[in-house]
Amino acid sequence: MEKNKSESMGLKLRPVLVSFLALTLICGVVYPVIVTSIAQIAFPNQANGSIITITQENGTTIDVGSALIGQTFTKPQYLIGRPPGTSQLSPVSEEQKALIQERVAWWQALDPENGGNIPSDLVTASGSGVDPNISPEAAEYQVERIAQARNISAEVVREIIARYTTGKLLGIWGTEAVNVLKVNLALDGWMQ
Template identity: 30%
Template structure:
C-alpha cells in the first residue's frame, strides 16, 4: 500500500512540475518576449522588417533577393547582392552555406571546387561591371591555379589539375622549378602529388570578397561599399542616371559599423534598389 502511495505522490509531483513549466515556459515567457518585441526600435525587426510600397509587401530588409531575368542572368539596372547557397538563392527554408573551406582546391567531374567557383564568379562580375577580375590563385581562364607536384624530393612531373587538356591550349604556367607544366588528362588521378596553389601576380583584386563568396546563412541582404562602388557606373548607364546621383543613393543606404566599432559598413541592396525604382 505504501508503495502505491509513494508512486502516486511522485506522479502528482511530476504533474505539478509539468503544469508549472507549461505556464512559465509555454505562456509567460513567450508573452514576455512578445511584449519586449513591441518596444520602439524592436517592433519592426520582430515583424520581419517588411518593406512595402502602395500597401504591397516587396520583401524583408533582413533577407536578400535575386535581381535576375527568367534565365538567371543578372539585370544591369539593379545592384546585385552577394552569392547565395540557400536553395536557388536566398531561400529562407534552405538557409545555409556550401560548407566548402579554403582547402577545397581541386575540381572533379562531379563538382567545382570552391577556389574555381570564386575565380569564375570574379571573372563574371568583372565582365558584367567592366573592372579587372584578376585575383590571387586564379588563372586567366577563371579556374583555380593549382599544381600537382609529383616526385620527391625532386619534382619529376607537374600538372595543372584544374585545366583539362580538352579545353586548355596551354597551362597557365610554363614551368615550375624547371619542370614543364602539363594540362590535366580526363580521368587521371593526380592525388599522389603535392598540391601547390600559385598566387600569381594579382595582389589587390578589384572585385571584393563579398562579390565572390556566399554568407554563412545564404540570406545576407548586404554588400560592402566596395562592391557597390564597382556597380555604380553599370547601374547608372542602364537607368540613364548620372553616376553621382546613383552614388548619392548608395551613400544614403550605407550603414556604419554596429555600435560604431563592430563589423564593417554595409549597403542594404533591397532598400537601395527600391530607392532607385522610386519606391
C-alpha cells in the same frame, strides 16, 4: 502492502507532474507572451520582420521584401548582392576555388568594361545565404555599370548608395554595410 506501494508511487509522481506542468506553462506560454509583447512594443518593425512596403500609384500598398533578407538581383541596372546559398566550404577547398572562379567569370561577363578587382563579398556566399547587405567597396565596384544601364550619373548612384549605407554600431563594432534591396527600390523610384 500493494496499496502502500501505489500510494508511495503517487506521492513520488505528483512533484514531477506539477513541475512539468508549471515549467510548461512558464516556458511555453508566459515567457513567449512576455518576450513577444516587449518586442512588439519596443521594436515593432523588427519583430514583424522589417518588411518594406511601397505604395503604388493607384494607392495600394504591397510588401516587396524584408530589409533583413537578401534578394537575388542579376540585371545590370541593379545593385547585385552576395551570391545565394550558404558557404560551408573550406576557404581553401578546390570546390570553393571553383565556385569563386565561376562567379568571377559571371561578373566579368556581366560587366566586361570593369577592370577593377571584384570584392570578395560579391563572389563568396555568406554563412546564412540570405545576407541583405554588401560592403561599400562591393557597391562602388558596381556604380559605373548601374549608371550606364540607367543612363544616370555615377554621382546619383553614389548618393543613393550612401543613403542606404549603415555605419558601425556605436562607431566601433561591425562594418559598414549597404542594403541592396533598399538601394534598388530607390533606384527604381520607390524609396526616397
